[in-house]
Amino acid sequence: MSISIKTKLGSLVVVSVFITTGLLLVALRTETELRFITVFSVIATLLITQFVAHGLTAPLDEMNTVAKGISHGDYTRRVRGADRRDELGDLASTINRMADDLEAVDQHRKELVANVSHELRTPIAALRAVLENVVDGVSAADPETMRTALKQTERLGRLVETLLDLSRLDHGVVPLRARRFEVWPYLSGVLKEANLVAAQRGLTSGSGNHTRTDVHLHLDVSPPELTAHADAERLHQVVANLIDNAVKHSPPHGRVTVRARRGPQPESLDLEVLDEGPGIPEQERYRVFERFNRGSVLSPHGKGSDGGTGLGLAIARWAVDLHGGRIGVAESSRGCRIQVTLPGIPSARG
Numbered sequence: 001m002s003i004s005i006k007t008k009l010g011s012l013v014v015v016s017v018f019i020t021t022g023l024l025l026v027a028l029r030t031e032t033e034l035r036f037i038t039v040f041s042v043i044a045t046l047l048i049t050q051f052v053a054h055g056l057t058a059p060l061d062e063m064n065t066v067a068k069g070i071s072h073g074d075y076t077r078r079v080r081g082a083d084r085r086d087e088l089g090d091l092a093s094t095i096n097r098m099a100d101d102l103e104a105v106d107q108h109r110k111e112l113v114a115n116v117s118h119e120l121r122t123p124i125a126a127l128r129a130v131l132e133n134v135v136d137g138v139s140a141a142d143p144e145t146m147r148t149a150l151k152q153t154e155r156l157g158r159l160v161e162t163l164l165d166l167s168r169l170d171h172g173v174v175p176l177r178a179r180r181f182e183v184w185p186y187l188s189g190v191l192k193e194a195n196l197v198a199a200q201r202g203l204t205s206g207s208g209n210h211t212r213t214d215v216h217l218h219l220d221v222s223p224p225e226l227t228a229h230a231d232a233e234r235l236h237q238v239v240a241n242l243i244d245n246a247v248k249h250s251p252p253h254g255r256v257t258v259r260a261r262r263g264p265q266p267e268s269l270d271l272e273v274l275d276e277g278p279g280i281p282e283q284e285r286y287r288v289f290e291r292f293n294r295g296s297v298l299s300p301h302g303k304g305s306d307g308g309t310g311l312g313l314a315i316a317r318w319a320v321d322l323h324g325g326r327i328g329v330a331e332s333s334r335g336c337r338i339q340v341t342l343p344g345i346p347s348a349r350g
Contacts (some may be wrong), residue, residue, distance in 0.1 A: 075103035249277035268344030
């Protein structure tokens with residue numbers, strides 16, 4: 001049963017009145033002096049008030065202590081009494097949820113700094129080694145050496161561009177330029193670009209850098225004349241990052257399928273990217289779109305693959321959210337199947 005603070009205070013007043021009235025009646029019947037009755041009445045009322053006040057102020061004192069700790073960066077303490085069924089219980093629950101959120105944000109910030117530092121250090125260290133060898137005369141400044149330096153510079157540039165995308169995401173300054181387009185030629189161009197880049201220096205989409213040329217990319221669009229309404233540049237980020245992720249986790253000579261179908265609303269689009277890799281455990285599916293999450297697969301399949309930066313799927317989710325769509329991991333008998341739904345023309349949303 002839930003008893004509010006107002007009810008408790010009202011009960012305190014009623015009990016005090018009853019005690020005072022009862023003592024007055026006793027005084028009238030026993031001819032006790034009024035001053036004694038007044039003293040007893042005051043003492044009884046103070047004792048009851050002190051008991052009730054302690055029950056109200058003790059949780060507030062604890063909340064104040066926890067709040068001060070949070071303001072100084074201590075997110076480990078929690079307020080007891082969150083199971084109380086009154087306003088103080090609600091306040092305790094709110095403070096504990098706030099502490100949980102702040103602790104998660106603080107942990108995410110620390111992971112962000114650590115991961116960004118690690119990802120930036122790798123290409124910078126490689127580039128520095130190449131240039132030091134050239135300066136010291138260990139290596140000649142031939143085209144092959146310069147290509148190695150260029151590769152690391154490009155990787156560094158892709159990472160910086162990805163971080164800029166995430167910064168724009170957080171500040172909400174990325175506009176959505178949606179238009180109607182034909183799905184088959186558009187997705188065909190994205191897949192051809194992926195194959196071309198893979199053949200030249202490794203399939204890259206801003207989140208990884210690997211040289212998987214053994215994975216076959218397959219496009220399945222039905223009907224062939226299918227059209228959709230979306231921002232082509234942002235959709236390119238979605239498809240390219242999903243392909244990148246699927247290729248990285250495909251077995252040797254595996255197959256990645258990009259499937260497109262008409263959505264339930266006018267100009268809406270249902271996309272699927274399927275691979276033949278180990279798949280994603282069900283308990284981790286809710287985390288795969290978090291920043292810097294690399295999953296539990298320690299070594300992606302295939303020569304030349306790496307784990308990427310863990311930003312690709314986060315950017316894909318951001319681009320889909322920007323459209324007001326949905327993205328998630330769906331059940332699959334083999335490998336991983338990621339579904340994307342774009343809502344179509346603005347008038348069809350909601």
